[in-house]
Amino acid sequence: MSQKEIHVIIERQDRQDAQPYTEEFRIPYRPNMNVIACLMEIQRNPRNSSGKDVAPVAWESNCLEEICGACMMVINGKPRQACSALVDQLEQPIRLKPARTFPVVRDLVIDRSRMFKALQRVKAWVPIDGTYDLGAGPRMAERDRQWAYELSKCFTCGACVEACPNVNERTKFIGPFAISQVRLFNTHPTGEMHKEDRFEALMGEGGIHECGNSQNCVQVCPKGIPLTTSIAAMNRAVNRHALSSWLKR
Amino acid sequence: MANQQVNRDFLFRRLHSLLGVVPITLFLFIHLTMNAFATKGADAFNAKAQTLESMPFLPVIEWVFIFLPLLYHGIYGMYVAYTSGYNGSKYSWGRNVMFTLQRVSGVVTFIFILYHLWTAKVLPDGPSFDMVQQILSNPLQYAFMIIGTVCAVFHLANGLWGFLIHWGVTVGPRAQRVSAYVLMLLFVVLSGVGVSALVAFHG
Incomplete structure (x- = not known):
């Protein structure tokens, strides 16, 4: 599957007590990307799909090989690890949300x-x-x-x-x-x-x-x-x- | 002490689970089987009803083995239905759908039983074929009796599936899958028994 762009829709939240909002991003496609790679790309170039510069999306991750558990988030409606969620296997647009059963600290970062x-x-x-x-x-x-x-x-x-x-x-x-x-x-x-x-x-x-x-x-x-x-x-x-x-x- | 308070939750929940099987499941088996005598005609049913009505210590048996357990299971069940979350639309796996159906059928059955006790136990003077026939002559009541019976039997069958897990009988996934198939068969058969009686009463 080759595409030029990856469409990512993220449910964001600036602070623990702030209202959540969604923001869309379009990321240049590279082969073999996972969701973490998408988030890193947004971090490198934090500009949303309407061209506005925004604060980079916050998330947690450590091992990048599905053994630490830190990057669990709701991806296309299911809670899973962002590191083992491969873009080529995901339906687009990719929807990312924090796991709201937990208190949300910021964006995709939750308090476990x-x-x-x-x-x-x-x-x-x-x-x-x-x-x-x-x-x-x-x-x-x-x-x-x-x-x-x-x-x-x-x-x-x-x-x-x-x-x-x-x-x-x-x-x-x-x-x-x-x-x-x-x-x-x-x-x-x-x-x-x-x-x-x-x-x-x-x-x-x-x-x-x-x-x-x-x-x-x-x-x-x-x-x-x-x-x-x-x-x-x-x-x-x-x-x-x-x-x-x-x-x- | 805090610990005793919390142990109470555990006991209340396990009592809820136990009473659902002994005596409520056993009672429903007897009740639906007795009703099915209606398929053999008014006389056969009335004779069975007479036998049950003339049992010694009937009020004690009714209260201790039927009304009080039902009341506890029903009221605590409303609390369980209230505290449960419902995410069947988000996660539509079979077991999660059954989880929701168990609670929905429980609430419907609770309302149905209150209605059923009022129309068939409190108002009339002793059960008889004619009395039931009169209730079912109203199409709305006939429909509600069928829905209520099917909901009650579903709640029983699926509840037994959960009971087997809550008491650690079916532990592995294969055992839980097989028990689900067997109990859904029970749901179909027992629903058939219950509805066949209603059809016979309706005539």
């Missing part, structure tokens, strides 16, 4: 703090720090390692949170990714030692019970993480934990 708070709440880590050498941990079965590795690919981009209908201003749902991370760290032989804490967190405010099985998360996850499988597996584990901990009282 809520995701990191959610990871803190569910204790998405393996605690190994101590005052002395704890030695080697228990080994993990290769069979489990293989699927757990898939869950570890989550880079907190927020696509699942953006697509989930139950993440909205009326709920406090922490989002699909956090539930999958509980499954990951509860599978880890050392992480498992704190599994009850994570179950309790999933039973807490905005926890696993807020999931309504729309299954949008698994559709949009750029890493193909089986989020809905994680949610169902955690439903089973959390319900069992709830019942057994109540019977032990």
